[in-house]
Amino acid sequence: MFDLDKWQEIYSTINKNKLRTFLTGFSVAWGIFMLIILLGSGYGLENGVQKEFKGDAENTLWVNQGTTSISYKGYKPGRFIEFGNKDYEQIKKVEDVEYISGNLRIWQNTTLSYKNEYGAFDIFCTHPDYGEVEKLIPVKGRFLNQLDIIECRKVTAIGNLVEKALFKGEDPIGKYIHVTGIPFKVIGVFEDPGGDRDVSRIYIPLSTGQMVFNRLNEVGTIAMTVGNASVDRSIEMAEEIRKDLAQRHHFDPADQRAVFVWNNVENYMKFMTLFANIRLFIWVIGIGTIIAGIVGVSNIMMIVVKERTKEIGIRKSMGATPGSIISLIMMESILITSFAGYLGLVLGVGLLEIVSKNLPDTDYFSKPEVNINVALGATLILIIAGAIAGFVPARKAAAVRPVVALRDE
Amino acid sequence: MIRLKNIHKSYTSGSNTLHVLKGVDLEIGKGELVSIMGSSGSGKSTLLNVLGILDNYDQGEYFLNGELIQNMNEKKAALYRNRHIGFVFQSFNLISFKNAMENVALPLYYKKVSRKKRNEKAMGYLDKLGLKEWAHHLPNELSGGQKQRLAIARALISEPSMILADEPTGALDSQTSMEMMDLFKEINNMGITVLIVTHERDIAAKTQRIIRLKDGIIESIVTNGERKKWLAEQSMA
Numbered sequence: 065m066f067d068l069d070k071w072q073e074i075y076s077t078i079n080k081n082k083l084r085t086f087l088t089g090f091s092v093a094w095g096i097f098m099l100i101i102l103l104g105s106g107y108g109l110e111n112g113v114q115k116e117f118k119g120d121a122e123n124t125l126w127v128n129q130g131t132t133s134i135s136y137k138g139y140k141p142g143r144f145i146e147f148g149n150k151d152y153e154q155i156k157k158v159e160d161v162e163y164i165s166g167n168l169r170i171w172q173n174t175t176l177s178y179k180n181e182y183g184a185f186d187i188f189c190t191h192p193d194y195g196e197v198e199k200l201i202p203v204k205g206r207f208l209n210q211l212d213i214i215e216c217r218k219v220t221a222i223g224n225l226v227e228k229a230l231f232k233g234e235d236p237i238g239k240y241i242h243v244t245g246i247p248f249k250v251i252g253v254f255e256d257p258g259g260d261r262d263v264s265r266i267y268i269p270l271s272t273g274q275m276v277f278n279r280l281n282e283v284g285t286i287a288m289t290v291g292n293a294s295v296d297r298s299i300e301m302a303e304e305i306r307k308d309l310a311q312r313h314h315f316d317p318a319d320q321r322a323v324f325v326w327n328n329v330e331n332y333m334k335f336m337t338l339f340a341n342i343r344l345f346i347w348v349i350g351i352g353t354i355i356a357g358i359v360g361v362s363n364i365m366m367i368v369v370k371e372r373t374k375e376i377g378i379r380k381s382m383g384a385t386p387g388s389i390i391s392l393i394m395m396e397s398i399l400i401t402s403f404a405g406y407l408g409l410v411l412g413v414g415l416l417e418i419v420s421k422n423l424p425d426t427d428y429f430s431k432p433e434v435n436i437n438v439a440l441g442a443t444l445i446l447i448i449a450g451a452i453a454g455f456v457p458a459r460k461a462a463a464v465r466p467v468v469a470l471r472d473e
Numbered sequence: 474m475i476r477l478k479n480i481h482k483s484y485t486s487g488s489n490t491l492h493v494l495k496g497v498d499l500e501i502g503k504g505e506l507v508s509i510m511g512s513s514g515s516g517k518s519t520l521l522n523v524l525g526i527l528d529n530y531d532q533g534e535y536f537l538n539g540e541l542i543q544n545m546n547e548k549k550a551a552l553y554r555n556r557h558i559g560f561v562f563q564s565f566n567l568i569s570f571k572n573a574m575e576n577v578a579l580p581l582y583y584k585k586v587s588r589k590k591r592n593e594k595a596m597g598y599l600d601k602l603g604l605k606e607w608a609h610h611l612p613n614e615l616s617g618g619q620k621q622r623l624a625i626a627r628a629l630i631s632e633p634s635m636i637l638a639d640e641p642t643g644a645l646d647s648q649t650s651m652e653m654m655d656l657f658k659e660i661n662n663m664g665i666t667v668l669i670v671t672h673e674r675d676i677a678a679k680t681q682r683i684i685r686l687k688d689g690i691i692e693s694i695v696t697n698g699e700r701k702k703w704l705a706e707q708s709m710a
Contacts, residue, residue, distance in 0.1 A: 068588065069582060069588065076570045076571075077570070080570055374566065375568055377566075378566045378567075378568060379579070379583075380547075380551060380554075381525070381527060381554060381560050381566075382554070382555065382560075382579055382580045382583055382627075382631075383551050383552065383554050383555025383556075383580060383583035383584065383631070384551060384583050385547065385548045385551045385552075385583075386547045386548060386551075387548070388583070462547075465527070465528065466527045466528075467522045467527045467528045
């Protein structure tokens, strides 16, 4: 099947018609090239968005304080809604709430210092659960715990960029840093896949923060994870929470500006569905392009068979079986398709690699790559497609009657 | 060696049926040098095709070397041709992108002979036919006579029991045609049955028997010696 002679035959026919062979192969190569580029770009988008989401857990709800925009029960609009301990307690009771934490941010005078090093960093006052919501990874020591909250301890977990800035190689665990002048003991260092901003901050227990910064009964944003709750359930939960807050704070439940709920579950789901659809779309286009290429190859093979009718007749008169004629034609077809397609594949993947390496750090687009399985799958499709493209012409060739062929002028 | 009994063959194209061979009876013995003559449309090419197992026939029986050749499938037919029959055509029918040696070696390729052996044997036959220096030339670099000799070498290489030639001198000048006939005679002397389809009297005159086809049946079979006598009688009368 793969003897040297067949290859020699195919090589000489291709050689005789370099331009024609090239043009045929080109359409297939182009189809594959386009498919790879499109797929890669789709993945690039998907990876980029996933990266944005990676900083936080996917299954989270964030309840933010806002300002009323609708007058309600005698209250004028423009009123700032401030969440308190009671809100935290109540929301905690909602079914399907997994981890929940308040997040009080300290804005003024946020200087931290250790010995002679100092700098300004964000100070977040939270419950221990916040570590789960933000997906913090403790690399040294630990994160905040319930005892810290209950005893209003002056302890802090610092981000690794804070550690770098203040401790310059020294082990921070157990040491005291001054937070706006007040000494806090460092109990842990954390990392956050979300990015530099997320690790340029420190966390202190909410109760401590309320006390030290005189923000009693303030809990700030309330963030929670919803476990395995479905998208629909998460939307339900958001509504329940809104209604509960509306009742306690006397604002219209329909007022979207009073309290703003960011539903990560819903948003994540929307993006993922979008990408699944984009990918499907790309495959459809890709397959369509490849089909066009295949038809092109098939077309050319038909012409080749017609041209070689006499030659086929001669071979048959010399003892060529129909099988050998079929394999001759099909091998040429498969060879052209596979080679051209492989070229398109290599060029496509190569281009993606170059783009990926030189890509500036943009939001929502990163690592446009095609994984190896897709590339291999595409190659396999090519070979099969080449076989299909050659099949009909090959059968036609085999059916040529030597009589007719030899009479062919 | 060849026995045809009441062979009928028709060609159908669309709604038209052309009854070409209308009952051919023929016997050709081993080692004969025979020519088949007839005007256009007489069916001689068709007869050749049937004899060469290039086409099936509708009615009758064809025995080759005692074996019945009837409704053969392509694969078996190919095998038979490869083993028993060598073809020489009017338009040479060489493969243009293969050189002389490769063209001659082609039948052996289908006999599944290894490359080295094929080429060796091909060189041998090229030598016999005086084409050794042209072994690596392409067909279009050869003259008509050389091409036909090449085709003959190709026909001989599979050591067939029979050679079928369809107007082998049709595209050659008279000098070369005569040389060609001498070549056929030589081949015949080696014991190979040779059948030549032709419409030229001079060519037919060089064969042992002349079979005349007219309107799909055998009109007459003249043994060469007799013909000369007959002509002589005619001219004298």
